[in-house]
Amino acid sequence: MTALAEAPAPEVRRGGSPARPLRMLVGIVGICVVAWLTANIFLSLAYYPQWYFHNRILMAVVGMIAGLGGAALLFYFINVFIESLPQRLSQGLIPYAFVLPALGLIGLMLIYPTVQTINYSFANNDSTRYVGFDNYVSIFQDPAFWLALSNNALWLLIVPALTVAIGIAVALFPDRLSARGEKISKSLIFLPMAVSFVGASTIWGVLIYSANPNIGILNAILGSSIDWIQEDTARLNSLLMMVILIWMQSGFAMVLLSGAIKGVPEETLEAARLDGASEPQVFFQVIIPQIKGTIITVFITVVILVLKVFDIIYVLTNGNYRTNVIALMFFQELFTQGRAGRASAIVVVLLLLVTPILIYQVRHYRKEQAQ
């Protein structure tokens, strides 16, 4: 932190400052030492547990400190290094220094496998020979694929919108409760998020949707004995499984949205109220426009979650009863059927499905820059 204090005095000179070799050296040495030390601490944790007296708690603490401290120090020294460069160079480089660590990891763990997957989508089932567009032809001719796609469309139409709506409601209403009421109600809405997808699906499958009216509360209330999960008239079973996801994700929407709602300055609200606006008017005309950005973030996040959702369906129906979705179909193709080619082609279709979001993002980005 002392380094921050002795940061260079304001320099508004144009043309840039010269390089400062000493700081540059500190930066480079710092980067190397931190990286070397962190890596070796990790490896020693792996290979020489005796150094830590086989004490799991000690090893855990050392590991955590090394991981977090190492990352923080690394950023610090990178910054020192870059700031020591001549200003023009430094200005050009610093965005990359900020972006690269994150991008490097994403590149390694997601972009590289994605590119590989796109490549494999043109290859046969054990990815040993190119087969052109055969995989695409094969999935597009498969009625099961179109069924899954139509189910996905249904999920996309319903789940993100409802999640956001409920999220806003559970972010807004507790705001007007007493502090304790707010805390308790928010915690209870949040609770389902702490359950795993598989756990949640099992709970709902047995305790809510069971065909046995003695066990499933839905049938007990209605006095029927319908097997809800098998009931594919009007895709009822898909709708019921969406309820599970909404149940789980409302808490997430609430957390993000309530942060945003609380960020709306109290003065703005008061001003609107003094102008004679009713509460719904305040909500729709003042709050909503202010939190629009967050709403879109939540919406898109849930859209992406919906595109990836498969656990719920996997556990409850395994895609039977006309409930399959593409993410589960990908899973089945890859693991059950062992058809890497078709599975990869499905991932490519998923990637194409997010294109509208990407276009929206680019436009949004341009608008922001223009401002």
Place this chain on the structure above:
Amino acid sequence: MTALTDAPRLAKKSKRQPSYMKDGRPRSWTSIIVMIVLVILWSIPTFGLLVSSFRSREAVASSGWWTAVFNPVEQGWTLDNYAGVLEGSNMGTGFLNTLVVSVPATILPIMFAAFAAYAFTFMFFPGKEVLFVVIVAVMVVPIQVALQPMLYLLGPYGLGISGQFVAIWLLHTGFGMPLCLYTLRNYMSTLPTSVVESAKIDGASHYQTFWRLVAPMSMPAMAAFATLQFLWVWNDLLIAKLFLLPTNATVIVQLQQLLGTQGQGAELLTAGAFISMALPILVFVFLQRFFVRGLTSGAVKG
């Protein structure tokens, strides 16, 4: 359901004598009623699970949990499920392992993503748009496609760290990063740019602006993402079982190992679910102060 029938009565009462809360705000009956209904609806499955976790398998399979609540005699109450979980697995080590996995796997992606989000929001550099779009796009990629390459890279033919905590931190950091970056960038773009501009004029470097201004102001978004990431890591089974040695197994991995070949012992999972939920709930209650009135605006002013 009782909440609904009570609604008109309560509403009438509120008209007669407007009541106020301790902090002087008027009591909003609509909010109270809406929240009671929602909270009840939201709690039903969890409550059912809680009741079921204290009942024997045959009891759960023969009568509903509500029967057990309303008529609590002879309903097969038992602590066996909890005993079974605690005996069959090493929950102490499990919790420790899960914490060791979750805490860095929550903080690291936020740290990395926050820097990147700052750059994507407040800096200009060529390729910015393309990079951001790529990051949004890979959010939909199922992580299963990355399992095989990552197992190879981290495994004995690669770095040889598979099985250790480092490996799983790295993986969760990578897999959680796009969403974190996306959420944080979108949040940062709502921050007043004037603040950053004026800091620049004052001569602060980007690094200083980030630490002193943008990071504190983004606290709500970071806390929100932290909650999400923590829960996702906490409940993760796939990565944990593939990339952690059995001695490093997390709670969730240990719970699934209680099951027999044909799923024998599934009734233990009701108790297991509650045991594993305990800590995340505590974390939420702790982090909740980030979502309550005051903090956000305070940060903006500071």
Place this chain on the structure above:
Amino acid sequence: MRGARQRLLALACTATAGALLLTGCLQNPSQSGGGAAGGGEGLADNAEADGDGVVTILGAFGGQEEQGFLAAIEEFEAESGIDVRYSSDQDFTNTIRLRTSSGQAPDIAIFPQPGGLLELAADGFIQPIDTYLDYEAIDRTLVPGFLEAARLNGRVYGAPMRMAVKSVVWYPAAAYEAGGYNAEPANLDELAEVATQIREDGIAPWCMGWGSDQATGWVGTDWIEEYMLRLWGPDVYDEWTSHQIPFNDERVIAAFEAYGELLETPDNVLGGPSGVLSTPFGNAMLPAFEDPPQCLLERQGNFVTGFFPDDVQADLDNQVGLFVFPRAADSEYDGQPIMGGGDLAALMNGNDEEAIQVMEFLTSDAFGGAWAQAGGWLSPHTTFDASLYPDEITRQTAEIVAAADVFRFDGSDLMPNAVGGGTFWTGMVEWIRGDKTAEQVTTDIENSWPAAEEEADS
């Protein structure tokens, strides 16, 4: 000019830093330099250390079964000084596949289905047992035909360490005997008569539950396999499971129809076809132990006793009765077939002497004493000391196998996973719901059979 030189300098610095990072790290001291598996000598190897006194095992069973397994190897561990580290995974089939190709296979894998074993064996990741075990000796004491399940291109790649018997019909002893029903039906016709009598007494004869989350359908496949064995005999059965006859052969459809008759006879099955689908298989038999019982018979593997109510489990011998799922009265095959399954242990680290020692023990008839006493475990060896089983019921199931004319492995386990763990399951669900006829379902499954020949050509 100066800028360019600076840039060059920066680049050089970055490169140096990167190189330092890559080279300055510790080496893994326990790395055994094992290359990719399936080398020229045909030695399966993983990247685990050899001869370090630790043998890692991955299996599909956890919970009480894991406890039993650990108890059974405790003495061996003490004597040999080998530390056996077992871990289980519910999703064994996928996990083993994912871990193997990156060198993270366990020393020994215990496969719940031969299909996955044969796949990895074909890729050279598994050591054939004849290279390190006494094949003749094992084969002599095993239930005949057991090793065939693990045979690929003439060589056997795994040996069983546990047996499951599926062709068993269970009933609640008191209620069944009170009804005076035939407790030893000699063939399927006599069994059908028993069912008629029970129906006439106002009880649904069959308890049945297929529900098994994502694996729903496997109970149905077991039934079809039982009928295939009984109606057409082991030879046709083998041709069917190895895809020498198409899946939609008329004999397969006949098996569907035979089972369909049992299912669709009114009041023959508790809850009817839709109830069957929504009942978890583990809960299927619970109504039989109610008073009065709602159903009486369940055909299911020996592991089902683990799902009986606790008080019944505590007193199996007095509360439960069983008989073998009988042969067909007039079919092409007149012997008594038994269908079952088993866990096959396979060696994935061929040059680890200790792992071989463990394999020798696991696959011998000396293994399993403590597990047998804990219950729910059957030895695949006919020479296993039956007095170690905890109760008469377990001994009876072991005798059923010993007395059988022919033993066949669960067919869906032998088929490729795409069928046996995929379309066969989903096909059964579509069929029982009446969404598709037996002809349509079997044709779908036939079309989903992986085209191995075509791949081999290219």
